[in-house]
Amino acid sequence: xxxxxxxxxxxxxxxxxxxxxxxxxxxxxxxxxxxxxxxxxxxxxxxxxxxxxxxxxxxxxxxxxxxxxxxxxxxxxxxxxxxxxxxxxxxxxxxxxxxxxxxxxxxxxxxxxxxxxxxxxxxxxxxxxxxxxxxxxxxxxxxxxxxxxxxxxxxxxxxxxxxxxxxxxxxxxxxxxxxxxxxxxxxxxxxxxxxxxxxxxxxxxxxxxxxxxxxxxxxxxxxxxxxxxxxxxxxxxxxxxxxxxxxxxxxxxxxxxxxxxxxxxxxxxxxxxxxxxxxxxxx
Numbered sequence: 001x002x003x004x005x006x007x008x009x010x011x012x013x014x015x016x017x018x019x020x021x022x023x024x025x026x027x028x029x030x031x032x033x034x035x036x037x038x039x040x041x042x043x044x045x046x047x048x049x050x051x052x053x054x055x056x057x058x059x060x061x062x063x064x065x066x067x068x069x070x071x072x073x074x075x076x077x078x079x080x081x082x083x084x085x086x087x088x089x090x091x092x093x094x095x096x097x098x099x100x101x102x103x104x105x106x107x108x109x110x111x112x113x114x115x116x117x118x119x120x121x122x123x124x125x126x127x128x129x130x131x132x133x134x135x136x137x138x139x140x141x142x143x144x145x146x147x148x149x150x151x152x153x154x155x156x157x158x159x160x161x162x163x164x165x166x167x168x169x170x171x172x173x174x175x176x177x178x179x180x181x182x183x184x185x186x187x188x189x190x191x192x193x194x195x196x197x198x199x200x201x202x203x204x205x206x207x208x209x210x211x212x213x214x215x216x217x218x219x220x221x222x223x224x225x226x227x228x229x230x231x232x233x234x235x236x237x238x239x240x241x242x243x244x245x246x247x248x249x250x251x252x253x254x255x256x257x258x259x260x261x262x263x264x265x266x267x268x269x270x271x272x273x274x275x276x277x278x279x280x281x282x283x
């Protein structure tokens with residue numbers, strides 16, 4: 001979860017797993033978003049939704065890829081040859097599929113080649129790539145690819161945007177970033193502490209304030225928010241969110257052990273008292 005200072009967020013993004021987002025931004029006051037999960041993209045074929053005025057034909061999908069900017073006239077990869085619209089065409093992107101990386105510092109760039117169909121008529125074929133750090137980072141990493149965050153499609157007087165992004169999980173609450181602070185080892189630029197001052201906005205206008213820093217996470221509703229990264233100059237923080245469905249197991253185990261010890265002690269105490277009371281007293 002990434003939050004800019006002064007803003008609040010109510011969703012988390014997964015390291016592994018992407019989704020296709022189609023956004024109708026025709027109305028400046030209200031945006032409609034339709035998402036298609038990775039499972040459907042993996043199956044391929046033609047996809048349609050009652051909320052969409054067109055169909056989608058999935059040509060290629062992968063969870064990770066290598067990509068590079070090319071120049072006109074250069075040979076293109078097999079995945080890129082189909083593309084005739086959007087950034088994939090204008091930047092002459094070459095994409096080569098690769099295996100998903102499960103290491104702790106993995107950066108997986110999911111990709112999708114899709115064709116827009118209006119009935120039997122093709123409106124073109126687009127290439128979209130998901131940035132594991134968030135699609136807004138295309139602008140900083142590769143300015144030529146900044147439009148991957150929103151590739152526009154005009155259809156029947158409406159403006160749609162298409163993008164492949166990390167899968168989102170929306171929460172029934174939101175987190176607002178009030179302030180951030182870095183503490184460094186004296187005389188160095190090596191940080192030893194990151195702090196995020198936040199407000200947790202719950203249902204019913206209830207607000208809970210908390211300070212999240214190294215080894216002191218925020219725990220709420222079965223999820224734990226750890227301080228993961230921070231950028232003091234850009235004024236944003238990143239939380240790593242962990243859900244542990246078995247977090248009660250250690251507590252239950254401790255209770256069972258305590259009950260077992262109590263039963264064992266009570267049993268031996270009962271036998272001792274019974275034996276002591278049965279012993280005849282001397283005159």
